Amino acid sequence: xxxxxxxxxxxxxxxxxxxxxxxxxxxxxxxxxxDALAEFRALYERNRKRLEQRAEDADxxxxxRVADLQNADDDDIDYxxxxxxxxxxxxxxxxxxxxxxxxxxxxxxxxxxRFDATLDGTVKEGRGVLQSKIALLKEYKAIQLDAxxxxxxxLPSSESTASQDAVSIDASxxxxxxxxxxGFPLPKGFRWIPLAEINLKEELKDVQDAIDYRKVxxxxxxxxxxxxxxxxxxxxxxxxxxxxxxFFFEAxxxxxxxxxxxxxxxxxxxxGESHIHLExxxxxxxxxxxxxxHRIKLAQELGWDAVPATVENGRE
Amino acid sequence: MSSSEPQADLHQAFxxxxxxxxxxxxxxxxxxxxxxxxxxxxxITQNLRSLERSAEGLSVAMVQALRQTxx
Numbered sequence: 001x002x003x004x005x006x007x008x009x010x011x012x013x014x015x016x017x018x019x020x021x022x023x024x025x026x027x028x029x030x031x032x033x034x035d036a037l038a039e040f041r042a043l044y045e046r047n048r049k050r051l052e053q054r055a056e057d058a059d060x061x062x063x064x065r066v067a068d069l070q071n072a073d074d075d076d077i078d079y080x081x082x083x084x085x086x087x088x089x090x091x092x093x094x095x096x097x098x099x100x101x102x103x104x105x106x107x108x109x110x111x112x113x114r115f116d117a118t119l120d121g122t123v124k125e126g127r128g129v130l131q132s133k134i135a136l137l138k139e140y141k142a143i144q145l146d147a148x149x150x151x152x153x154x155l156p157s158s159e160s161t162a163s164q165d166a167v168s169i170d171a172s173x174x175x176x177x178x179x180x181x182x183g184f185p186l187p188k189g190f191r192w193i194p195l196a197e198i199n200l201k202e203e204l205k206d207v208q209d210a211i212d213y214r215k216v217x218x219x220x221x222x223x224x225x226x227x228x229x230x231x232x233x234x235x236x237x238x239x240x241x242x243x244x245x246x247f248f249f250e251a252x253x254x255x256x257x258x259x260x261x262x263x264x265x266x267x268x269x270x271x272g273e274s275h276i277h278l279e280x281x282x283x284x285x286x287x288x289x290x291x292x293x294h295r296i297k298l299a300q301e302l303g304w305d306a307v308p309a310t311v312e313n314g315r316e
Numbered sequence: 317m318s319s320s321e322p323q324a325d326l327h328q329a330f331x332x333x334x335x336x337x338x339x340x341x342x343x344x345x346x347x348x349x350x351x352x353x354x355x356x357x358x359x360i361t362q363n364l365r366s367l368e369r370s371a372e373g374l375s376v377a378m379v380q381a382l383r384q385t386x387x
């Protein structure tokens with residue numbers, strides 16, 4: 001059983017539950033760790049106060065022994081001096097232990113602050129990545145189920161899988177919903193541009209391998225495109241005018257998603273300043289790509305028949 | 317290790333998480349998994365280990381201090 005990245009054909013779509021378990025475990029870990037840290041800090045505070053109380057008692061004992069010594073008869077001076085020395089020694093011991101505990105606490109405090117930041121940032125971001133991966137796998141699974149219902153794909157043979165929920169798809173056949181895709185409304189100024197209208201052969205000749213994806217890695221971009229279709233475009237339909245960057249900012253915040261792993265970033269990639277931009281007037285009347293070659297290449301690989309873009313007719 | 321109850325809770329929380337991670341990692345081998353391990357899992361485990369070490373140091377110091385200063 002494996003959880004592949006979909007970059008190969010013949011993708012096993014399994015382990016959604018395993019990743020969901022890991023995501024839930026991360027969440028529980030964050031809560032339990034925060035509770036444990038709070039309890040440990042409270043424990044330290046109680047012990048610190050107990051030590052402080054002992055130090056104050058020791059101070060009082062020294063003052064008492066000083067007074068005894070001052071009021072002592074000649075016969076008692078040696079005895080009172082020894083008692084005072086003992087009291088001072090006991091006080092010094094306590095102060096020394098207090099210092100040792102404070103030094104240990106200082107190390108703990110730094111590590112705890114770093115760990116708090118890990119819980120607050122790293123764990124949340126990690127969960128965002130997991131959730132994106134889960135969304136990706138669910139998307140594949142939905143594609144597979146849809147494809148099975150239309151007879152375009154078959155379930156794997158029993159010898160290819162040890163699990164009943166295991167399914168296999170060919171990622172190159174992610175062309176299951178091209179017509180649905182173009183049914184989604186787009187923000188003002190954008191249109192669904194059929195890939196057939198773009199000069200793909202010439203424009204994509206330098207985008208062949210994963211290594212060609214320099215600004216954003218291929219997997220991240222792939223997940224982003226699938227989330228565009230499964231999470232953003234449906235909301236553009238349902239929310240109409242209100243579904244802009246601010247809308248997805250709020251959605252991310254409500255879902256505790258960072259910008260890096262959230263929907264706002266994906267929305268801005270497709271409908272912000274760096275959106276896919278095409279220009280008419282190229283080879284044989286086809287559209288040239290001014291911006292968005294990698295997204296268009298991935299759209300092609302995912303089987304999309306169109307991309308959301310703006311078109312300039314400058315060279316006509 | 318785990319000289320105090322909160323430390324034991326913290327450790328146990330990680331044991332459970334680590335089991336889930338091991339289960340996922342044995343199956344999840346793509347570039348996202350590697351990135352997840354590099355960017356998130358390593359930091360979580362490293363920072364947790366540091367925290368456990370310093371919590372243990374503090375815990376031992378507190379126990380000794382209270383024992384040695386008992387009147």
